[in-house]
Amino acid sequence: MTLTKDISAKFAVAAVAVAMIFSAYAPAASAQTDLQAQITALLAQIQQLEAQLGGTTTGATSASAVCPYTWTRDLTMGSEGADVMKLQQFLNANADTRVAVTGAGSAGMETMFFGPATAAAVSKMQVMYRAEVLTPGGLVNPTGYFGSMSRAKANSLCTTAPVVDTDEDEDDSSDMTLGGEASLDSFEIDSAFDDEIEEGSSDQEVAEITVEFEDGDAEISRLDVKFAKSGAEAADAFETISLWVDGDMVAEEDASDEDDFQSDEQTMRFSGLDIVAMEDEELEIVVAVSTQNNLDTDEKGTWTVSVTSMRFFDADDVATTDIGTGDLTSGTETFSIEEAGFEDEVIVKTSSNDPDSATLQVENNSKSDWYNVFAFDLDTDDSVNDIELNNVFVTVEFSSSTFAALVDDAELTIDGVTIDDYTVAAGLGGATTSILNFDVDGDVVVDAGDRVEAELMLRFKSLNSGDEGTTVRALVTTANTDAIKAEGTEDIGTAKLAGSATGDYHTLRTSGVNVSKESTSAVITTQDGNTNDYATYEIEIEVTAFEQDVFISTNAATSTQFSLRDGAGNAVTVGTSTSVLTSSADENNGYFEINEGGSETFTLTVTYVPGAANTQARLRMDSVSFAATAATPNQVQATLPVTAYRTAVVTIVN
Numbered sequence: 001m002t003l004t005k006d007i008s009a010k011f012a013v014a015a016v017a018v019a020m021i022f023s024a025y026a027p028a029a030s031a032q033t034d035l036q037a038q039i040t041a042l043l044a045q046i047q048q049l050e051a052q053l054g055g056t057t058t059g060a061t062s063a064s065a066v067c068p069y070t071w072t073r074d075l076t077m078g079s080e081g082a083d084v085m086k087l088q089q090f091l092n093a094n095a096d097t098r099v100a101v102t103g104a105g106s107a108g109m110e111t112m113f114f115g116p117a118t119a120a121a122v123s124k125m126q127v128m129y130r131a132e133v134l135t136p137g138g139l140v141n142p143t144g145y146f147g148s149m150s151r152a153k154a155n156s157l158c159t160t161a162p163v164v165d166t167d168e169d170e171d172d173s174s175d176m177t178l179g180g181e182a183s184l185d186s187f188e189i190d191s192a193f194d195d196e197i198e199e200g201s202s203d204q205e206v207a208e209i210t211v212e213f214e215d216g217d218a219e220i221s222r223l224d225v226k227f228a229k230s231g232a233e234a235a236d237a238f239e240t241i242s243l244w245v246d247g248d249m250v251a252e253e254d255a256s257d258e259d260d261f262q263s264d265e266q267t268m269r270f271s272g273l274d275i276v277a278m279e280d281e282e283l284e285i286v287v288a289v290s291t292q293n294n295l296d297t298d299e300k301g302t303w304t305v306s307v308t309s310m311r312f313f314d315a316d317d318v319a320t321t322d323i324g325t326g327d328l329t330s331g332t333e334t335f336s337i338e339e340a341g342f343e344d345e346v347i348v349k350t351s352s353n354d355p356d357s358a359t360l361q362v363e364n365n366s367k368s369d370w371y372n373v374f375a376f377d378l379d380t381d382d383s384v385n386d387i388e389l390n391n392v393f394v395t396v397e398f399s400s401s402t403f404a405a406l407v408d409d410a411e412l413t414i415d416g417v418t419i420d421d422y423t424v425a426a427g428l429g430g431a432t433t434s435i436l437n438f439d440v441d442g443d444v445v446v447d448a449g450d451r452v453e454a455e456l457m458l459r460f461k462s463l464n465s466g467d468e469g470t471t472v473r474a475l476v477t478t479a480n481t482d483a484i485k486a487e488g489t490e491d492i493g494t495a496k497l498a499g500s501a502t503g504d505y506h507t508l509r510t511s512g513v514n515v516s517k518e519s520t521s522a523v524i525t526t527q528d529g530n531t532n533d534y535a536t537y538e539i540e541i542e543v544t545a546f547e548q549d550v551f552i553s554t555n556a557a558t559s560t561q562f563s564l565r566d567g568a569g570n571a572v573t574v575g576t577s578t579s580v581l582t583s584s585a586d587e588n589n590g591y592f593e594i595n596e597g598g599s600e601t602f603t604l605t606v607t608y609v610p611g612a613a614n615t616q617a618r619l620r621m622d623s624v625s626f627a628a629t630a631a632t633p634n635q636v637q638a639t640l641p642v643t644a645y646r647t648a649v650v651t652i653v654n
Contacts, residue, residue, distance in 0.1 A: 066086060066089040066090045066093060066158065067090070067157075067158040067159070068158055068159050069086050069090070069158050070155050070158070071083055071086070071087065071146070071151045071154060071155060074145070074146060074147045074148065074151065075087060075114050075145075075146040076114065076119075076144075076145050076146065076147075076248065076249070077114060077115065077116070077119055077144075077249065077250065077251070077252070078114060079113075079114040080112055080113055080114070081112055082112060084111070084112050084113060084114045084118070085110045085111060085112045087114075087118065087122075087146060087154070088105055088110035088111065088118060088121070089107075089110050090154060090157075090158060091118075091121040091122070091124075091125060092106070092107040092110065096124060096128060097121050097124045097125045097128065098121060099117050099118055099120075099121040100117050104117075105117045105118065114146075116251075116272040116273065116274055117272075117274070119144030119145075119250065119274060120144060120219075120274030120276075122142075122144050122145070122146050122150060123142035123143070123144045123274065123275075123276045124142075124276075125150065125153075125154070126142040126143065126144075126150060127142050127276060127278075129153050132149070132153050133149045133150050133153050134149075136149060137149055139246050140278070140281050140282075140283075141245065141246065141275075141276065141277060141278060141281065141283045142276050143245050143246045143247075143248045143250070144245075144248070144250055144274070144275075145246075145248035145250075147248070178216070178217040178218070178219060178276070178313075178314065178315035179216055179217050179279070179315050180215050180216020180217060180279055180314065180315055181215055181216050181314050181315070181316065181318070182213040182214070182215060182216035182217055182218035182277075182279065182312065182314040182315070183213065183214055183215055183216075183320070184211065184212075184213060184218075184310070184312070184320070184322050184325045184326075185212045185213055185214040185280075185325075186210070186211065186212045186325070186326050187209070187210075187211050187307075187310065187322070187325045187326035187327055187328050187331075188209070188210045188211075188326055188327050188331070189207055189208070189209050189210075189305075189306065189307055189327045189331045189332070189333055190207070190208045190210070190333060191206075191207065191208070191333045191334070191335070192205035192206055192207050192208045192286060192287070192288075192333075192335075193205045194206060194335065195334070195335050195336070196335065196336050196338055196342075196343070197289070197291060197335060197336070197337055197338070198291070198337075198338055198339070198340050198341070198342060198343075198384060198385075199291050199292065199293055199294065199295045199299075199300070199337055199338070199339060199340050200291060200292070200293040200294075200340050201290065201291055201384075202290045203242065203249075203288045203289075203290055204288055204289055204290070204291070205244075205286050205287070205288050206287055206288065206289055206303075206305055206333070206335040207286070207287040207305045207333045207335075208284055208285070208286050208287070209223075209284065209285040209286075209287065209307060210282055210283070210284050210285075211277060211282070211283050211285070211310070212277075212280065212281065212282050212283070213277050213278075213279055213280075213312075214279065214280060215279070216279050216314050216315055217276065217277065217278050217279050217314070217315060218276075218277050218312040218313065218314055219274055219275065219276050219277075219312060219313045219314075220273050220274075220275040220276075220277060220285075220310060220311070220312045221271065221272065221273050221274060221311050221312060221313060221319075222269065222270060222271045222272075222273060222309075222310065222311035222321075223243065223269075223270045223273065223285070223307055223309075223310050223311075224262070224267050224268070224269050224270075224307065224308045224309045224310075225241065225267065225268050225270065225287055225305065225306075225307055225308075226264075226266050226267045226268075226304075226305065226306045226307070226308050227241075227266055227267075227268070227289075227303055227304070227305055228266050228303065228304050228306075229298075229299075229301065229302065229303045229304070231298045232298045232299050232301075232303075233258060233265055233266075234255060234258075234261060234265065234266050234268075235255060235256055235257055235258040235260075235261065235265065236292070236295075236296075236298075236299055237291060237292060237295060237299040237303070237337060238255035238256065238289050238290065238291055238292065239254075239255060239256050239289075239290040239291065239292050240252055240253065240254060240255055240256075240289070240290045241253050241255045241268050241287070241288070241289050241290075242287075242288045242289075242290075243270055243273070243275075243285055243286070243287060243288075244285070244286040244288055245275060245283070245284070245285055245286075246284075250273065250275060250285075251270045251273055253268050253270065255268060255289070256292065267308060277312075287305060291337055293340070295337065295339075299337060300336075300337050300338065300339065301336055301337065302334050302335070302336045303334065303335055303336065303337065304332045304333070304334050305332065305333055305334075305335065306327075306330075306331060306332040306333075307327070307328060307331075308323065308328070309321055309322065309323045309328065310322050310328065340385075340488075341384075341385055341487070341488040341491075341492070343382050343383055343384045344380070344383040344384065344385050344387060344448075344487075344488030344492055344496060345380065345381060345382065345383055345492065345496040345497070345498065346378055346379070346380060346387060346446075346484045346486050346492060346496070346497055346498075347378070347379040347380075347381055347497075347498045347499040348376060348377070348378065348379075348476050348477070348478055348483065348484070348497075348498070348499035348500055348501050349376065349377040349378075349379050349451070349499050349501060350376065350377070350501045350502075351375040351376050351377045351453050351454075351501065353375045353453060353455075354374065354375040354376065354501070354503055354504070355372055355373065355374070355375065355503070355504065355506075356504055356516070356517060357504040357505055357506060357507075357515075358506055358507075358514060358515070358516065359506070359507045359508075359509050359512060359513060359514040359515065360373075360460070360472075360506050360507065360508050360509070361509065361510070361514070361546055361547070362460045362462070362463045362508050362509065362510055363462050363463065363510060364462055364463055364464075364465070364510045365462050366462055367408050367459055367460065367461060367462065368408075368459055368460040368461075369459070370411075370457050370458070370459050371457065371458055371459070371460075371506070372455050372456070372457055373456055373457070373458050373472060373473070373474055373503060373506055374394070374455070374456040374473070374474035374475070374503035375453060375454065375455045375456070375503070376453070376454055376476055376501035376503075377451050377452065377453050377454070377501070378392075378414070378446060378451070378452050378453075378454060378484070379450075379451040379499075380446050380447070380448060380449055380450055380451070381449065381451075382449070383448045383449060383488055384448055384488070385448055385488035386445050386446065386447050386448050386488065387445065387446040387448070387486050387487070387488050387492070388442045388444075388445050388486060388487050388488070389414065389440040389442070389443075389444045389445070389446065389484070389485075389486045390439075390440055390441060390442060390485040390486055390487065391437055391438065391439060391440060391484070391485035392412060392414070392419075392437075392438045392440055392454065392476075392483075392484055392485075393435055393436065393437050393438070393476070393483050393484070394412065394435070394436045394438065394456055394474055394475075394476055395427050395433060395434070395435050395436075395474065395475050395476065395477070396410075396427075396433070396434050396435075396436060396456075396458075396472065396473075396474045397427070397432060397433050397472065397473050397474070397475070398432045398433075398470055398471070398472050399432070399470050399471040399472075400432065400467065400470050401432065401467050401470055402431050402432060402434070403424060403434035404424070404434075405461070405467075406460055406461060406463075406467065406470065406472070406508070407458055407459070407460060407461065408459045408460060408461045409458075409459045410422060410436055410456065410457065410458050410459075411456075411457045412436075412438040412454060412455070412456055412457070413454065413455045413457065414440065414444045414452060414453075414454045415444055415446065415452035415453065415454075417443055417444050419438045419439070419440050419443065419444075421438070421439040421441075422436050422437055422438045422439065423436075423437045423439075424436055424437075425437065436456075448488075456474050456503075458472075460508060463508055463509075463510050467508065468508075468509060468510065469507060469508070469509060469512075470507070470508045471505045471506065471507050471508070472505070472506050472508065473502070473503050473504060473505045473506065474503045475500065475501065475502040475503060476500060476501050477500035477501075477502075478497040478498055478499060478500060483497055484497050510547060511546060511547030511548040512545075512546065512547070512548065512550065512626065513543050513544060513545055513546070513550050513594070513624070513626050514543070514544045514546060515541050515542070515543050515544075515624055516541065516542050516544075517539070517540075517541055518540040518541060518542050518601065519538075519539075519540045520537075520538065520539050520540070521537070521538045522535060522536070522537050522538075522619070523535070523536045532609055532610070534607060534608060534609045534610075535607070535608045535610075535617065536605065536606070536607050536608075537605070537606045537607075537608070537619040538603055538604070538605050538606075539562075539603070539604045539619065539621045540601060540602070540603045540604075541601070541602050541603075541604070541621075541624070542599055542600070542601050542602075543594060543599065543600055543601075543602055543624065543626075544594075544597075544598070544599040545594040545595065545596050545597065545598055545599075546596065546597065547596065548596055548628065549593065549594065549595050549596050549628075549629075550593075550594050550626045550627070550628070551588065551591035551592070551593055551594075551626060551627045551628070551629065551630045552581075552583075552585075552591060552592045552594070552602070552624065552625070552626045552627075553581075553590060553591055553592075553625070553627070554581060554587060554590055554591065554592060555581070555590070556579040556580055556581035556604060557579060558625065559581055559624060559625050559626070560579065560581060560604050560621065560623070560624055560625070561621075561622040561623045561624075561625070562579065562604065562606060562619060562620060562621045562622055563619075563620050563622060564577060564606075564608060564617045564618065564619055564620075565617070565618045565620055566615075566616050566617065566618070567616050567618070572610075572615065572617050574610060574611030574612050574615070575608060575609055575610035575611035575612070575615065575617075576608070576609050576611070577606055577607065577608045577609070578606070578607050579604060579605065579606045579607075580604075580605045581602060581603070581604055581605075582602070582603050582605070583600055583601060583602045583603070584600065584601065585600035585602075588630045589630040590630070591627065591630045593630065602624075604621060606619055
């Protein structure tokens with residue numbers, strides 16, 4: 001009799017003895033003490049025999065050694081700890097999910113390391129409880145990753161000691177989750193998401209393998225993956241090569257040593273994979289690489305990746321090595337390794353928050369408030385790396401005078417960070433144009449692919465009477481090679497800068513009016529018979545007087561300046577137009593009067609009859625003029641830019 005059978009027999013005798021004691025006695029109070037002592041002794045013997053049985057069996061782990069237990073973290077290839085040993089013990093408690101039959105990881109020889117055998121056992125458990133572990137996550141094939149769904153199922157099963165199945169033939173090494181005599185039906189290799197990758201990048205997907213088996217399930221145990229480029233060695237280009245299934249890494253190899261490749265120094269062999277593929281269900285395996293830094297020219301450029309062989313087992317442990325099905329014959333995919341930062345860029349774009357044309361109220365004896373005169377966006381678009389800004393150059397243009405004479409201070413706020421360190425240089429437009437070089441010095445980092453806003457704030461000096469009505473605008477254009485200085489992984493050169501943005505004109509005044517656009521509309525009136533169609537445009541503005549009373553002529557031709565333009569912005573010279581200016585403001589001697597501090601709404605209505613068929617015309621309101629007094633109706637004190645557009649296509653009948 002073996003030691004295990006001997007202990008089992010003793011266990012059975014002790015258990016029967018306990019049962020007989022309970023059935024034979026109807027104890028009186030005087031006999032209870034002796035009875036309790038016998039029961040206690042027999043239970044202690046049973047407990048001792050249980051411990052011996054659990055420590056010497058080779059068939060399955062004792063349930064009492066595992067559950068109840070709760071796993072609190074995800075486990076994957078390379079994980080270490082006591083919870084890994086508990087997981088192996090839990091898996092070994094079921095013959096269908098055991099980690100190994102003999103040796104490390106087998107029952108009684110569990111370890112604290114999560115290796116390929118543990119991953120394979122987890123895969124078996126995932127298939128066993130497919131509806132609860134795989135299906136809720138949209139997965140078809142097992143992953144071998146002990147994640148949230150697998151953990152939840154194991155925890156639910158391990159609230160009490162599991163039932164141990166000892167009926168299986170302990171020498172049977174077949175995978176009980178597989179079925180049928182599998183053969184490879186199809187093998188395809190396709191390009192992955194990353195067809196251009198940077199040197200120094202990690203886990204970049206370069207190929208996707210799709211396999212499907214027929215006539216049974218299969219367990220893939222080995223893949224040979226080849227990387228080739230003329231004049232280059234794979235060990236000089238790659239740090240690691242890895243395989244992924246359903247977003248989880250299932251294998252990784254060091255690729256920086258040529259000795260880790262096969263004899264051709266191009267092929268990396270992945271063995272001991274235990275990737276389970278179910279019959280008639282496509283399985284996708286992603287090939288990913290991590291590249292080395294500072295590659296030579298030979299290692300940069302186009303590489304080909306292929307799979308030259310695949311080994312798998314069916315349910316009967318019959319091994320097949322396939323080198324000829326589908327793309328295993330000669331299928332390849334390509335990807336390129338580029339210099340670090342090759343996709344990094346900065347694109348200047350117009351901001352939706354760029355302020356409309358306005359009158360900026362300044363003082364004649366002190367500094368003004370701060371004004372936001374320009375807003376633009378910096379878009380990193382397809383950049384792979386975060387972009388560190390070093391310098392941003394903004395051009396400021398005045399209609400007269402100079403930056404030094406008019407501006408007291410400037411600030412540029414980028415993504416909430418205010419930059420007040422800048423220098424001023426002459427621009428291409430002469431004395432009235434200046435370029436502000438804001439020294440960002442890395443204080444702003446734009447996340448890869450993000451778009452951030454920049455705002456130019458100006459504070460003006462006291463305004464001389466000769467500068468009354470001066471206009472100012474700002475712009476950024478990458479045509480100026482100094483528009484942006486930034487770096488991602490490398491310095492971003494001028495070839496990687498693009499776009500431009502130009503702000504509206506703003507008028508500096510110590511007194512006068514401030515005009516803002518309220519609404520616009522355009523309506524086409526269709527005529528019957530031989531009468532031409534026509535368009536009616538309306539632009540509504542609000543006018544506020546400050547530091548003085550103002551008077552605006554009721555004659556629209558005198559008080560407003562507008563133009564009709566086509567889709568390209570060119571003046572429309574054919575046809576006729578009439579204009580009317582209306583307001584609820586008080587009238588005085590042919591003028592609408594606005595008292596100091598007051599605001600009034602004005603509506604410019606323009607009727608346009610085109611002089612050619614299918615004319616496209618846009619109404620642009622350019623400016624509003626006002627006078628200081630109604631007593632001098634011909635005195636126009638200022639012209640204020642107000643830009644507003646409406647578009648209509650007017651059809652001529654004849």
